[in-house]
Amino acid sequence: MADRDWPGCARALKAVVLDLCGVLYESGEGDTVAIPGSVEAVNRLKSSDLQLRFCTNETQACRDKFVAKLQVAGFDISVSEVFSPAPAAVSVLKERGLRPHLLVHDGLLPEFDSLDKTDPNCVVIGDAAEKFSYQNLNDAFRVLIGLEKPVLFSLGQGRYYKETNGLTLDVGVYMKALEYACDLEAEVIGKPSPMFFQSVLNDMGLQPHEVLMIGDDLVNDVGGAQHCGMKGVQVRTGKYRPSDEKHPTVMADGTVDDLAQAVDMILSQRGC
Amino acid sequence: MADRDWPGCARALKAVVLDLCGVLYESGEGDTVAIPGSVEAVNRLKSSDLQLRFCTNETQACRDKFVAKLQVAGFDISVSEVFSPAPAAVSVLKERGLRPHLLVHDGLLPEFDSLDKTDPNCVVIGDAAEKFSYQNLNDAFRVLIGLEKPVLFSLGQGRYYKETNGLTLDVGVYMKALEYACDLEAEVIGKPSPMFFQSVLNDMGLQPHEVLMIGDDLVNDVGGAQHCGMKGVQVRTGKYRPSDEKHPTVMADGTVDDLAQAVDMILSQRGC
Numbered sequence: 001m002a003d004r005d006w007p008g009c010a011r012a013l014k015a016v017v018l019d020l021c022g023v024l025y026e027s028g029e030g031d032t033v034a035i036p037g038s039v040e041a042v043n044r045l046k047s048s049d050l051q052l053r054f055c056t057n058e059t060q061a062c063r064d065k066f067v068a069k070l071q072v073a074g075f076d077i078s079v080s081e082v083f084s085p086a087p088a089a090v091s092v093l094k095e096r097g098l099r100p101h102l103l104v105h106d107g108l109l110p111e112f113d114s115l116d117k118t119d120p121n122c123v124v125i126g127d128a129a130e131k132f133s134y135q136n137l138n139d140a141f142r143v144l145i146g147l148e149k150p151v152l153f154s155l156g157q158g159r160y161y162k163e164t165n166g167l168t169l170d171v172g173v174y175m176k177a178l179e180y181a182c183d184l185e186a187e188v189i190g191k192p193s194p195m196f197f198q199s200v201l202n203d204m205g206l207q208p209h210e211v212l213m214i215g216d217d218l219v220n221d222v223g224g225a226q227h228c229g230m231k232g233v234q235v236r237t238g239k240y241r242p243s244d245e246k247h248p249t250v251m252a253d254g255t256v257d258d259l260a261q262a263v264d265m266i267l268s269q270r271g272c
Numbered sequence: 273m274a275d276r277d278w279p280g281c282a283r284a285l286k287a288v289v290l291d292l293c294g295v296l297y298e299s300g301e302g303d304t305v306a307i308p309g310s311v312e313a314v315n316r317l318k319s320s321d322l323q324l325r326f327c328t329n330e331t332q333a334c335r336d337k338f339v340a341k342l343q344v345a346g347f348d349i350s351v352s353e354v355f356s357p358a359p360a361a362v363s364v365l366k367e368r369g370l371r372p373h374l375l376v377h378d379g380l381l382p383e384f385d386s387l388d389k390t391d392p393n394c395v396v397i398g399d400a401a402e403k404f405s406y407q408n409l410n411d412a413f414r415v416l417i418g419l420e421k422p423v424l425f426s427l428g429q430g431r432y433y434k435e436t437n438g439l440t441l442d443v444g445v446y447m448k449a450l451e452y453a454c455d456l457e458a459e460v461i462g463k464p465s466p467m468f469f470q471s472v473l474n475d476m477g478l479q480p481h482e483v484l485m486i487g488d489d490l491v492n493d494v495g496g497a498q499h500c501g502m503k504g505v506q507v508r509t510g511k512y513r514p515s516d517e518k519h520p521t522v523m524a525d526g527t528v529d530d531l532a533q534a535v536d537m538i539l540s541q542r543g544c
Contacts, residue, residue: 134400134401181441
């Protein structure tokens with residue numbers, strides 16, 4: 001269990017990790033619109049003595065594409081500061097000599113350019129949205145069921161997310177579908193996978209207790225970070241719901257209105 | 273546990289229940305082709321003193337349509353002898369005053385003609401095949417997530433089945449997808465649901481131990497029937513696989529090459 005020392009814990013922090021969608025901006029169609037105060041909050045963190053990284057389960061576009069959008073929206077952010085599931089998956093696949101059959105959004109395909117995809121011996125699924133047709137899911141299923149030891153990677157395990165026109169099914173739903181069809185357990189790459197949070201910690205050379213995660217998703221951001229020994233604070237923006245504050249298994253170290261308020265509290269504890 | 277008294281148990285039987293696909297005929301595109309000896313086997317059962325019913329998870333077509341195809345293939349079979357999930361679902365929905373949002377094959381829609389489908393307060397999914405698009409699954413999800421107490425009915429829970437062009441995802445896969453998305457448990461209508469087998473027993477006015485189920489699906493036909501106290505015999509046609517004979521949890525009361533052999537053994541035990 002996390003102790004409830006928030007915002008007192010901020011004094012001992014060496015780094016902050018931010019989720020993107022729902023913390024820096026609200027998702028929607030077309031332009032990326034910053035949540036009020038979040039551009040300045042990122043700038044204040046960058047001017048402080050804290051390290052800063054960004055950690056997202058975004059799998060509909062390549063990192064350079066969505067980072068460019070955030071820059072247009074005013075954020076001081078670069079690709080090297082952003083951790084997302086696709087590059088992490090590419091590392092794992094290369095390490096294990098695996099050739100993927102991909103069921104991912106067209107916008108994500110370039111991330112996998114460096115991999116051999118002939119005669120696939122595993123399947124990788126991401127948030128493929130409209131590409132989750134019956135035919136495409138069946139093709140992925142046939143690859144898996146034809147393997148002696150089927151291996152399925154899922155870029156995240158979200159149930160659904162909010163689009164401007166309503167709630168939308170996320171990759172986790174199709175992961176469960178293929179798990180049942182093939183009687184297997186997928187390997188999740190992305191939040192809340194401990195391996196994914198650990199790769200961010202490794203990049204900064206820090207121990208978990210020195211790092212605070214700020215996210216809008218109680219289970220995947222806050223719970224995932226806490227599971228690794230990090231602190232986790234939830235913002236009341238993005239996919240936050242009031243019921244999160246009485247969740248049966250995950251309790252945030254703190255809950256704040258938005259990123260601006262979180263950064264105010266962190267920096268004032270540190271005397272900045 | 274079922275005792276292994278096969279074919280001895282045949283002496284005490286009062287009825288036989290047959291699965292259709294994989295027992296009477298092999299599935300495939302176009303015409304329904306009878307498995308050799310199965311037309312005569314059905315005729316021999318009909319001429320005996322045993323009651324006979326058919327119990328199928330077919331949900332791509334209305335009963336009158338697939339029964340007509342079986343008649344063309346030479347089978348002596350009528351709609352009133354056939355139990356399938358859609359009519360069972362209609363009974364349950366009427367009983368509980370539910371108005372369904374349907375995600376089923378177009379061929380099955382007429383079965384639901386008698387139900388009010390305005391302002392839906394539950395979702396019914398069947399083997400919708402190509403209709404399991406991202407859009408359609410998302411629409412079903414939005415109906416469920418918008419209900420105070422979401423109710424999902426699934427017409428069967430199969431993982432996949434064999435088509436002439438390869439293995440094909442079945443309704444159970446999409447049931448699991450929606451269960452995960454909405455954090456709920458679906459109500460399964462069809463085999464192996466005990467309620468479904470019980471409706472066949474009620475129709476015949478018999479006790480479970482007086483009835484033998486013959487099917488090609490070890491878990492849904494044989495295991496489902498045994499779970500209700502019926503005997504269950506598996507045929508080595510249809511979706512039978514040799515590994516079924518050393519299944520970790522389900523053991524058939526008997527395994528036979530095909531329906532013709534099963535009927536031979538049953539009738540010879542009874543001195544017919």
